[in-house]
Amino acid sequence: DIVDHLLGDCTGQDQATDLQGKTILITAGPTREPLDPVRYISNHSSGKMGYAMAAAAADAGANVVLVSGPVSVRPPAGVDVMRVETAQQMLDAVMQHVKAADIFIATAAVADYKAKVLENNKIKKKGDELTLTFVKNPDILKEVAALPDAPFAVGFAAESQNLAHYAKSKLEKKKLAMVAANDITTSGLGFNSDYNALHVFWENGDKQLGPAPKTQLARELLSLIDERYKNKSSN
Amino acid sequence: DIVDHLLGDCTGQDQATDLQGKTILITAGPTREPLDPVRYISNHSSGKMGYAMAAAAADAGANVVLVSGPVSVRPPAGVDVMRVETAQQMLDAVMQHVKAADIFIATAAVADYKAKVLENNKIKKKGDELTLTFVKNPDILKEVAALPDAPFAVGFAAESQNLAHYAKSKLEKKKLAMVAANDITTSGLGFNSDYNALHVFWENGDKQLGPAPKTQLARELLSLIDERYKNKSSN
Numbered sequence: 001d002i003v004d005h006l007l008g009d010c011t012g013q014d015q016a017t018d019l020q021g022k023t024i025l026i027t028a029g030p031t032r033e034p035l036d037p038v039r040y041i042s043n044h045s046s047g048k049m050g051y052a053m054a055a056a057a058a059d060a061g062a063n064v065v066l067v068s069g070p071v072s073v074r075p076p077a078g079v080d081v082m083r084v085e086t087a088q089q090m091l092d093a094v095m096q097h098v099k100a101a102d103i104f105i106a107t108a109a110v111a112d113y114k115a116k117v118l119e120n121n122k123i124k125k126k127g128d129e130l131t132l133t134f135v136k137n138p139d140i141l142k143e144v145a146a147l148p149d150a151p152f153a154v155g156f157a158a159e160s161q162n163l164a165h166y167a168k169s170k171l172e173k174k175k176l177a178m179v180a181a182n183d184i185t186t187s188g189l190g191f192n193s194d195y196n197a198l199h200v201f202w203e204n205g206d207k208q209l210g211p212a213p214k215t216q217l218a219r220e221l222l223s224l225i226d227e228r229y230k231n232k233s234s235n
Numbered sequence: 236d237i238v239d240h241l242l243g244d245c246t247g248q249d250q251a252t253d254l255q256g257k258t259i260l261i262t263a264g265p266t267r268e269p270l271d272p273v274r275y276i277s278n279h280s281s282g283k284m285g286y287a288m289a290a291a292a293a294d295a296g297a298n299v300v301l302v303s304g305p306v307s308v309r310p311p312a313g314v315d316v317m318r319v320e321t322a323q324q325m326l327d328a329v330m331q332h333v334k335a336a337d338i339f340i341a342t343a344a345v346a347d348y349k350a351k352v353l354e355n356n357k358i359k360k361k362g363d364e365l366t367l368t369f370v371k372n373p374d375i376l377k378e379v380a381a382l383p384d385a386p387f388a389v390g391f392a393a394e395s396q397n398l399a400h401y402a403k404s405k406l407e408k409k410k411l412a413m414v415a416a417n418d419i420t421t422s423g424l425g426f427n428s429d430y431n432a433l434h435v436f437w438e439n440g441d442k443q444l445g446p447a448p449k450t451q452l453a454r455e456l457l458s459l460i461d462e463r464y465k466n467k468s469s470n
Binding site: 035036037038039040041042043044072109111112113116120121122125128129130131132133134135136158159160161184185 | 270271272273274275276277278279307344346347348351355356357360363364365366367368369370371393394395396419420
């Protein structure tokens with residue numbers, strides 16, 4: 001209610017979110033897909049949102065496992081961190097922990113494609129043009145959501161256009177419980193910023209959160225996830 | 236001489252290196268070449284070696300300008316830092332400061348290629364394969380060394396094979412004063428490590444430095460650069 005919400009804002013904690021005894025698996029940061037020993041393809045992602053989600057979940061009493069790509073953010077206290085580089089490594093780490101997870105929150109900006117051929121030696125500059133072929137990476141979120149005993153799966157969507165359309169389509173196609181979408185064209189928000197704004201979608205509803213500092217946004221999103229999760233579990 | 240060298244090792248400073256009144260321009264870190272608003276191609280580079288070179292040069296009394304790609308290393312005290320993302324931005328920043336520079340040290344792992352077409356909107360996953368065409372980036376080191384009144388130009392070479400061959404070839408082709416090469420296949424050194432080993436080449440000689448912490452290696456390399464620079468200036 002409003003009082004709780006105001007209290008939450010004032011104390012810096014959302015009093016309503018209690019995840020004691022729950023296990024939350026979170027992915028964060030980018031993945032890096034090597035082309036050769038020095039070059040890689042990656043996505044912009046500071047990991048800040050995922051790390052803020054992990055901190056908020058730990059504060060709410062959850063057991064938190066954070067599978068993180070290469071970032072320079074410090075891991076929050078009380079969180080198990082597994083470090084990975086590639087999408088395949090992230091998938092392996094997620095699959096190792098997903099059975100114990102009640103909620104899965106995929107904030108990581110996983111590279112959609114990896115090099116078709118990984119060169120063992122540094123590719124030398126030759127011609128004026130270089131053509132590389134990429135193949136699809138595993139879709140971690142889709143694989144998790146498709147598991148027989150899947151956890152409550154929350155996806156993120158960073159979009160530059162048609163945000164609501166792509167977010168809803170992701171929700172349906174991957175059979176997710178929720179999708180939190182952000183518009184990457186809004187300056188000063190997202191990526192390396194400490195601020196973000198999210199438009200969250202679920203089966204029969206949506207809610208806008210922020211713009212707000214990522215730490216506050218993480219608490220608000222976690223509270224919304226908790227609400228939807230309990231709603232779904234009680235059905 | 237030996238006494239100076241030992242003293243240098245003991246005090247943690249190389250007493251012989253005095254760059255008072257000299258301006259040293261250093262590039263560090265990777266560059267990132269965008270494919271679309273979320274994806275980019277880049278090189279492994281923590282920036283640690285370049286930042287250590289900048290710190291050592293500032294300690295030796297030089298005016299230091301550091302042009303840095305995206306890294307999470309803290310800039311050393313007393314150094315002017317210009318932050319860039321792409322190779323083109325790095326070239327622009329370097330050209331802005333090169334006229335005042337006596338010595339140019341290019342530690343940056345500049346991406347050799349950039350996307351031929353920069354997509355304004357996020358490339359959507361479609362087919363199983365994605366083919367991208369890349370075109371050559373400007374060669375910053377080569378352009379600097381080819382300037383009419385070029386500074387004493389020092390390049391770095393990260394190689395996975397035929398190290399001496401590629402380093403000497405880089406020295407000649409780009410008309411550099413020195414090349415510091417490292418073998419990226421040696422585990423525990425280079426990239427994100429705090430340690431490295433270098434094999435340094437110049438017109439009529441070479442010297443191996445390390446394995447050593449990058450901060451110490453930076454002082455030793457700077458001392459060698461200073462020695463070769465003074466030797467060349469007095470000819």
